[in-house]
Amino acid sequence: MLLAVTTVAVAQNKSTNNPQQLPINLKADSGEYDANAGIATYTGNVVVTQGEMNLKGDKIVIRLQEGKIHSIESWGKPTTFHYVPAKEPPIDGSGQYMKYTVPTSTVEIDKNAHVKQDKNETRADHITYDLKREHVTGRGVNMTFQPKTK
Structure with a gap:
C-alpha cells in the first residue's frame, strides 16, 4: 500500500528544480489503499x-487522479x-483539518487555523496558503505583522 503511493509519487518527480515536483514520502502506523477509487487512508x-x-x-x-497524487487531507x-x-x-x-492540493501547491487549514512565519502570524477560522506565491488569505482573521528590522 505504501509502495503504491510512493511509486506514484516517484513517477511524479519530473524535475527536482521545482520543489512541488519532488517525491512525496509517507509514514504511518497503519493504512489502506483502494486502487479502484484511487484513495489511500493512513x-x-x-x-x-x-x-x-x-x-x-x-x-x-x-486522493489520486489519473495515477497522480491530487490532494492530501489531514485531521488531527x-x-x-x-x-x-x-x-x-x-x-x-x-489546525484541526488541513488539505494540501498538489497541482496548485495550496494548503487549506480549518478549525483553529494558525500560520506563523518568523514573527508574523495569522489566526483564523479558515486559512488558505499558496506555497508558490507565498500568499495567505483567511476568514475570521487575526493577523500580527512585525516590521522588518534592518
Missing part, C-alpha cells in the same frame, strides 16, 4: 514529506505543517 502518527514541506496528522487521506488535534520556502524563514501551520 492512521496513527502519519507524516507526509515532500522536499522542504511536511504534514503531520492522526489521519491522512490521499492538531494537524501541523512545516515548510521552508527559498530565501525566506520557515512557515509553520496548525
